[in-house]
Amino acid sequence: MTTTGTSTRRLSTAKAISEGIAQEMRVDDGVFVMGEDVGAYGGIFGATGDLLGEFGPERIIDTPISETAFIGAGIGAATEGMRPVVELMFVDFFGVCMDQIYNHMAKIHYESGGAVKVPMVLMASAGGGYSDAAQHSQCLWGTFAHLPGLKVVVPSNPYDAKGLMISAIRDDNPVLYLFHKGIMGLVWMAKNPRSIGIVPEEAYTVPIGEAAVARAGTDVSIITLSLSVHHALDAAEQLAADGISAEVIDLRSLVPLDRQAVLESVGKTGRLLVVDEDYLSFGLTGEIAAIVAETDPTMLKAPVRRLAVPDTPIPYARPLETFVLPKTDKIVAEAKQLIA
């Protein structure tokens, strides 16, 4: 494909991820991709589109439906010095292969006394909002962030998606890379306008462990990630019309977590609303609240509010699913209650 030579080229998140992988594959023979339908199909959500044509079936490897086997194979390749990018089609499928993920991928470096590195990216789709029911709509990033030994990154837009993928591939640690289907810019899915954006053509990195201020504000901090960043930005616009200045923080990484960004924002606004599409209890929303509580609860002008999926499986029926997801109208209502 011809390059435009401009800095205004726009891509979908799916194409940005694929481009990031391709650019690393061109400069490092040890990078390869493995997973279900990553080849001719281009990844079920497009994250590996066009890669098979350029790199062939020896480096873009379609696997059988055997997650334990191909994640284990990826771990083996990584311990031998390669840099595999392995796709677990839906993060919901982790149950069948979790031993490979948390007892091997996440622990080999520790248990070898640092002698063996596992420079591997495990990528998976996450999230709901399109009636795919309880086994295909979960986020689950809190489950993985809870377990020591792996980094967890969760981009919200095309620019970060490419930069975080390149960072993840270059990282010597195992990195779980979770993309929400709603940020991919797929034509056949409800497409969020922010899932298409300007992406530089050259390779670049977005540092793992650094949050971003998606929108600056002074009255309330909305700390969130992934697709919920889009909902929070929409909410911030509605709140602005009512004279409320909301700051939106996109965490981008869960491990390492940018605690300083949380404290800086809440220190400025004095009000904290944490929004997460993962389950409410024992998860990200409680973790963020704890950062403030442990550091200086007097910075809060009002009690923390948490908006997340209320500890129920994600329903298939659209009205029920909409009821449990933390969408724009709920964020607006929660923020207004914080200010009141």
Add this chain to the structure above:
Amino acid sequence: MSVEVIFPVMSEKDPSGEGVVGTWFALDGERVVEGQLIAEVQVDKVSADVEAPASGVLRHRVAEEAVSNQGAVIAVIE
């Protein structure tokens, strides 16, 4: 001289059937280079990339997310 941008024919059974211009990566009025990715179109649930057939200024003829037909003109490059 302007060059037409055609909605690619993706369906053997129904080569002039309906599809959707899902995404304009290159905006209306933007200068594009031959071979540049400018759009993604979709027929049923299958999508395809559309590259610029020439260099010049892109003029959309079909809006993003609007229905068109395979083989139809979706833009011109002036």
